[in-house]
Amino acid sequence: MADQVKHWRVTYNDIHNLIRKTTPKIAQEFNPDLLIAIGGGGFFPARVMRTFLREQTVNKALQIQAIGLSLYEPVEGGTVEQIGNEVIRTQWLSQPGKLLLGKRNLIVDEVDDTRKTLHYALSELKKDVELELLSYPESERGALRSATSFAIFVVHNKLKDKLADLPAGTPYFSGEDVGDVWLDYPWEAINIEQHDRDAATDKATL
Incomplete structure (x- = not known):
């Protein structure tokens, strides 16, 4: 079983x-103005x-806004999709x-696996903010930048080595920490x- 995807x-x-x-912790510590769902698992x-x-x-x-990012490749010898190398x-x-x-702004996704997707989303959204700031007088940019913040929520955080990092101090919330297993979500069924x-059978084996 060790060589099979669990x-x-x-x-x-x-x-x-x-x-x-x-949610109560998120409401108290971050209180988002906008949810940004990463499709399709974050919807x-x-x-x-x-x-x-x-x-x-x-x-x-x-309100909820959506972005679409993909990071997949076939598992060797099977048809299950696994993590790839490039965020699209x-x-x-x-x-x-x-x-x-x-x-x-709260970025929402279903799972933090390698962290590549979350890293990409946060980095690119911050770049968009910096580009927008250029349209304001320099004297106003500092206050606007300070008033703009980002946090992360994932339903599941996999306890494994990550391939990308989030900036220090980024608020991070997860519904549950899990081992390095393949998660089958209901919208894929x-x-x-x-x-x-x-x-239910899975739970009975615990």
């Missing part, structure tokens, strides 16, 4: 409850998180600098009833 099946209820558990978590944040903060108009941008924000400037049955 799978851990996650249900919608699992994800919902992990987000519910983590469902961001939507669930918005529900809880609207209940726990005064920001009842909290498939979708980005319209006028990102204007959207992000002066806000507390063709038969959701079978997926949930298999997930």
